[in-house]
Amino acid sequence: MQGKPKAFVYSEYGIERRHGHHEIDHIIPLGTCGRNPRIAQPWNAERKDRSEGYLHTAVCHSQMPLVQAQREIAKDWIAAYRRHFW
Numbered sequence: 001m002q003g004k005p006k007a008f009v010y011s012e013y014g015i016e017r018r019h020g021h022h023e024i025d026h027i028i029p030l031g032t033c034g035r036n037p038r039i040a041q042p043w044n045a046e047r048k049d050r051s052e053g054y055l056h057t058a059v060c061h062s063q064m065p066l067v068q069a070q071r072e073i074a075k076d077w078i079a080a081y082r083r084h085f086w
Contacts, residue, residue, distance in 0.1 A: 010022070050085070055080070
């Protein structure tokens with residue numbers, strides 16, 4: 001989130017902030033050298049976490065270059081999820 005307050009991020013996504021119902025997530029996850037929303041359906045934090053885990057494992061097992069994993073998650077994590085899980 002680096003430098004942007006949570007209120008700004010919620011505003012950018014048009015989300016009314018409700019304590020405990022949302023999570024600000026990283027564009028590039030920590031597992032793939034990135035920087036440090038649960039009730040949204042169907043594209044929520046659990047699905048993004050699953051996609052991140054898959055990409056992390058693929059990079060660690062030399063099945064995908066790190067740069068590709070970073071681009072997939074930063075460009076369109078939903079498309080990456082669909083590509084790897086659907």
